[in-house]
Amino acid sequence: MQTAQNSYLVLVLLAVAAVGFAAAPLAMAWAWARFFSPQKPGKDKNAIYECGLEGKGDAWIHFRSEYYLYGIIFLVFDVETIFLLPFAVAFTGLSVGAFVAMIVFLLLLVEGLVWAWRKGILTWK
Amino acid sequence: MIEAGLKNELQKQGVYVTSLQELYNWGRANSVWPLTFGLACCAIEMMAASMARFDLARFGAEVFRPSPRQADLMIVAGTVTKKMAPLVVRLYNQMPEPKYVIAMGACAISGGPFKQGYNVLKGVDRYIPVDVAIPGCPPRPEALLHAIMTLQEKILNQKLTGPDRPRHLKAEVEGAYPVPVYGRHDLEPPNNPALWQPPAIKR
Numbered sequence: 118m119q120t121a122q123n124s125y126l127v128l129v130l131l132a133v134a135a136v137g138f139a140a141a142p143l144a145m146a147w148a149w150a151r152f153f154s155p156q157k158p159g160k161d162k163n164a165i166y167e168c169g170l171e172g173k174g175d176a177w178i179h180f181r182s183e184y185y186l187y188g189i190i191f192l193v194f195d196v197e198t199i200f201l202l203p204f205a206v207a208f209t210g211l212s213v214g215a216f217v218a219m220i221v222f223l224l225l226l227v228e229g230l231v232w233a234w235r236k237g238i239l240t241w242k
Numbered sequence: 243m244i245e246a247g248l249k250n251e252l253q254k255q256g257v258y259v260t261s262l263q264e265l266y267n268w269g270r271a272n273s274v275w276p277l278t279f280g281l282a283c284c285a286i287e288m289m290a291a292s293m294a295r296f297d298l299a300r301f302g303a304e305v306f307r308p309s310p311r312q313a314d315l316m317i318v319a320g321t322v323t324k325k326m327a328p329l330v331v332r333l334y335n336q337m338p339e340p341k342y343v344i345a346m347g348a349c350a351i352s353g354g355p356f357k358q359g360y361n362v363l364k365g366v367d368r369y370i371p372v373d374v375a376i377p378g379c380p381p382r383p384e385a386l387l388h389a390i391m392t393l394q395e396k397i398l399n400q401k402l403t404g405p406d407r408p409r410h411l412k413a414e415v416e417g418a419y420p421v422p423v424y425g426r427h428d429l430e431p432p433n434n435p436a437l438w439q440p441p442a443i444k445r
């Protein structure tokens with residue numbers, strides 16, 4: 118029993134030493150800044166870092182949600198091209214069923230595009 | 243304060259004594275972190291100095307910081323155009339104290355090959371205090387290493403107390419330097435009169 122307690126004591130000592138090892142330099146740095154090094158805040162020093170330029174405007178602005186729809190439509194047709202490529206390569210050896218399935222897939226996507234177009238999403242206002 | 247002779251004598255016997263000031267400055271001098279900041283061709287040499295061949299890390303100065311908030315040293319490596327000068331001064335102002343400046347190359351010192359140019363600042367010391375200047379166009383990485391060593395020497399000799407302590411320890415001295423603005427023909431003011439005055443021409 119006695120030895121078991123001692124082994125845990127070692128762990129506690131180690132933890133205290135570890136925390137002290139991390140906290141001591143931080144405390145020293147804090148004390149140094151507090152008691153010796155005078156603080157000199159200024160307009161420039163407290164300003165936002167913009168690679169030396171002055172910050173313009175506010176970071177809390179609204180982004181247009183239309184961009185998101187543009188992105189989605191782009192992505193859909195981007196992925197479609199990947200499907201079209203093997204379709205084109207294997208075109209001469211395809212059965213009628215496979216061809217019809219592919220055309221249905223294409224028409225589904227085109228229908229989506231027509232819908233988006235008619236809703237006026239593609240005109241940037 | 244222990245005198246040098248006694249210290250030497252003790253050191254021979256294997257007893258090392260130091261002062262808080264020396265210890266502090268020793269730590270400071272061996273961890274000078276520069277700002278990632280290159281303006282022209284000299285910056286290529288600065289990059290070379292930080293790479294394996296020249297190994298700036300031997301001097302504890304390899305940690306180029308991408309933010310002035312974490313940097314101690316500004317290496318003005320290249321041509322400072324008049325358009326860039328306010329940005330340089332603002333970046334300097336944004337660095338925390340204590341901060342140091344190395345003017346690297348002929349351009350940063352005086353405008354260098356572009357001294358006659360209408361758009362080139364003729365020496366960065368017109369707006370910010372320069373601690374070490376390295377001549378050359380471009381200076382070799384070894385010259386930059388030498389400048390770092392010179393700066394380390396300077397840091398090691400700085401006093402922490404007393405009337406001749408450096409600027410950053412004096413509470414009454416302003417830490418920021420005025421940022422010039424773009425004027426009609428030149429920067430306004432064309433130089434910081436507290437730092438640099440045009441030489442008087444005797445006729």
Ligand code: SF4
Nearest residue numbers: 283347348349379380
């Ligand atoms: S001193 Fe020479 S190498 Fe350095 S920035 Fe100027 S022109 Fe380029």
